[in-house]
Amino acid sequence: MSLLRVESLKISYGGINAVKGIDLEVAQGEMVALIGANGAGKTTTLKAICGVMKPAAGKVHYQGRDITALPSHVLVTMGMALVPEGRGIFGRLTVEENLDIGAYTRRDKAATRAQLAHVYEMFPRLKERRNQTAGTMSGGEQQMLAIGRALMSAPRLLLLDEPSMGLAPLMVQRIFDTIRRVAAEGVTVLLVEQNAKLALESSARGYVMESGKITLSDTAPALLDNPQVRQAYLGE
Amino acid sequence: MDIFLQQIINGLTLGSVYAVVALGYTMVYGIVQLINFAHGEVVMVGAMVGLSVIGALAASSGLPPLVVVLAGAMSAVPVCMAVGYTMERVAYRPLRGAPRLAPLITAIGISIILQQVAMLVWSRNPLSFPQIVANPVFEVAGAHVSAVQIAIVSVSVLMMAVLTLIVYRTRLGVAMRATSENAQMAGLMGVNVNQVIAATFVIGAALAAIAGVMIGTYYGIAHYKMGALLGMKAFAAAVLGGIGNLAGAMLGGILLGVVEALGTGYIGELTDLCHIDWISTSLAQRCAEDGHVVVFGSNYQDVFAFVVLILVLVFRPSGLLGERVGDRA
Numbered sequence: 001m002s003l004l005r006v007e008s009l010k011i012s013y014g015g016i017n018a019v020k021g022i023d024l025e026v027a028q029g030e031m032v033a034l035i036g037a038n039g040a041g042k043t044t045t046l047k048a049i050c051g052v053m054k055p056a057a058g059k060v061h062y063q064g065r066d067i068t069a070l071p072s073h074v075l076v077t078m079g080m081a082l083v084p085e086g087r088g089i090f091g092r093l094t095v096e097e098n099l100d101i102g103a104y105t106r107r108d109k110a111a112t113r114a115q116l117a118h119v120y121e122m123f124p125r126l127k128e129r130r131n132q133t134a135g136t137m138s139g140g141e142q143q144m145l146a147i148g149r150a151l152m153s154a155p156r157l158l159l160l161d162e163p164s165m166g167l168a169p170l171m172v173q174r175i176f177d178t179i180r181r182v183a184a185e186g187v188t189v190l191l192v193e194q195n196a197k198l199a200l201e202s203s204a205r206g207y208v209m210e211s212g213k214i215t216l217s218d219t220a221p222a223l224l225d226n227p228q229v230r231q232a233y234l235g236e
Numbered sequence: 237m238d239i240f241l242q243q244i245i246n247g248l249t250l251g252s253v254y255a256v257v258a259l260g261y262t263m264v265y266g267i268v269q270l271i272n273f274a275h276g277e278v279v280m281v282g283a284m285v286g287l288s289v290i291g292a293l294a295a296s297s298g299l300p301p302l303v304v305v306l307a308g309a310m311s312a313v314p315v316c317m318a319v320g321y322t323m324e325r326v327a328y329r330p331l332r333g334a335p336r337l338a339p340l341i342t343a344i345g346i347s348i349i350l351q352q353v354a355m356l357v358w359s360r361n362p363l364s365f366p367q368i369v370a371n372p373v374f375e376v377a378g379a380h381v382s383a384v385q386i387a388i389v390s391v392s393v394l395m396m397a398v399l400t401l402i403v404y405r406t407r408l409g410v411a412m413r414a415t416s417e418n419a420q421m422a423g424l425m426g427v428n429v430n431q432v433i434a435a436t437f438v439i440g441a442a443l444a445a446i447a448g449v450m451i452g453t454y455y456g457i458a459h460y461k462m463g464a465l466l467g468m469k470a471f472a473a474a475v476l477g478g479i480g481n482l483a484g485a486m487l488g489g490i491l492l493g494v495v496e497a498l499g500t501g502y503i504g505e506l507t508d509l510c511h512i513d514w515i516s517t518s519l520a521q522r523c524a525e526d527g528h529v530v531v532f533g534s535n536y537q538d539v540f541a542f543v544v545l546i547l548v549l550v551f552r553p554s555g556l557l558g559e560r561v562g563d564r565a
């Protein structure tokens with residue numbers, strides 16, 4: 001059964017229809033890529049999934065439940081976590097406070113501390129800078145923090161919005177290594193990316209989005225071989 | 237008597253109350269970018285409730301005076317918390333995301349409502365603080381310090397310390413700071429943003445309640461209109477320190493209290509025309525008769541806060557400790 005199922009989802013900003021009726025599914029334990037050009041509607045789709053935006057029509061099902069009307073702070077308690085576009089870290093809080101607030105809904109102190117140790121082990125850089133204000137860190141470090149913070153809630157479903165944006169190639173590689181590791185640990189991942197090659201190489205399946213619609217959906221290897229995809233997104 | 241030291245002591249007393257009230261303005265502004273102009277009325281409600289309870293218990297209960305004062309404060313706190321919560325829930329929450337002018341006008345409306353309700357409940361006559369607590373006065377280097385002044389400064393400092401601990405050391409505090417920085421992102425962390433905003437109003441109102449009881453005790457009087465001026469002064473203090481900044485509100489409150497006290501202490505002397513009585517013979521004659529011809533007397537006490545407010549807005553709108561002002565004010 002799928003962990004996340006989006007059905008005929010339509011989302012608009014005032015009169016502008018940004019998402020025009022899409023269907024999308026992510027199975028438990030799967031890593032799925034959602035690729036598409038700038039302005040295709042990927043971020044908007046994630047916003048509706050995680051309860052930041054109310055869709056104009058359609059449904060979002062999560063863990064077999066209709067969550068379309070639920071606010072984001074409730075979805076967090078159901079195991080959903082977002083690494084947003086532009087990272088959205090709290091720049092005036094310290095690194096460790098950012099991580100603490102990632103575990104805001106968790107009451108099990110021991111498990112939370114273990115999770116913190118796990119995140120610090122994944123990103124030793126964050127541990128070095130734990131008492132520093134997060135806003136003073138580099139872009140790559142902030143992206144690590146955004147991912148670490150999302151992991152602090154011990155999510156079942158991790159939504160990532162363009163984690164490679166604005167990062168140097170070496171940092172992109174490190175971030176993707178981490179994402180693959182998290183997926184291998186059993187977390188279900190929906191990955192939005194403009195870097196289609198990297199995203200599809202890391203995922204099992206993929207969706208291609210164009211001006212608010214899903215135009216292609218297939219296994220990742222098939223999409224990587226698809227001439228349309230190769231021409232439009234892989235620059236060949 | 238040393239006027240300078242005396243005015244510093246008086247200024248620190250009032251200033252620490254301004255600081256506690258200013259914290260309420262600055263916390264709410266920090267989290268929802270709203271200036272809750274009705275906050276002064278919450279202080280007034282605290283003073284009225286506190287003095288009513290103190291008056292009633294002093295007359296009949298036979299309890300020790302300190303217990304009576306404590307009971308007054310402990311009654312004012314929950315009433316003010318309820319007022320703060322209701323205000324947020326009923327008046328401000330529905331306007332979140334509305335143009336800035338809407339909550340501002342609403343704040344004025346709430347002020348009027350609270351004043352009128354207070355007038356209906358307590359009448360137009362001021363409530364007086366019964367003389368139950370002995371208020372010994374100590375002499376320090378030629379100036380007088382009363383026990384009430386010491387108590388007010390101590391309680392204020394204690395409340396500021398507790399608030400700082402809440403904001404910087406608790407789960408709620410982290411949630412408040414996160415919400416103030418990016419409410420949507422805080423929601424995505426599992427923070428119930430509405431609850432955190434309500435908590436901010438309620439904490440500010442609890443501080444206002446204690447401030448109200450302290451100011452009522454200090455002046456020995458409370459009335460339904462006292463909130464407006466006090467609120468404006470505390471607001472000026474918050475702006476002086478940098479609105480949205482907690483340390484700024486504390487610093488601004490204390491500075492404003494001291495400036496006001498020194499200003500009041502020296503304005504008569506500074507604007508005494510007899511310093512320049514050579515400019516006219518009739519002036520010289522009056523000076524010879526009365527000794528002083530003062531232009532602005534100490535009844536100009538309330539002017540200083542607004543002079544400070546205007547100077548800050550002109551020369552340093554971000555306040556002493558504020559970072560940036562941008563388009564937020």
Ligand SMILES: Nc1ncnc2c1ncn2[C@@H]1O[C@H](COP(=O)(O)OP(=O)(O)O)[C@@H](O)[C@H]1O
Nearest residue numbers: 013016018036037038039040041042043044045
């Ligand atoms: N806040 C907004 N207000 C109005 N239109 C928006 C807003 N955010 C995004 N859009 C529009 O919605 C469409 C989809 O945007 P977005 O979901 O951000 O795309 P993507 O993440 O795929 O780059 C774009 O045409 C964009 O201009």
Ligand SMILES: [Mg+2]
Nearest residue numbers: 042043044085
């Ligand atoms: Mg986007």
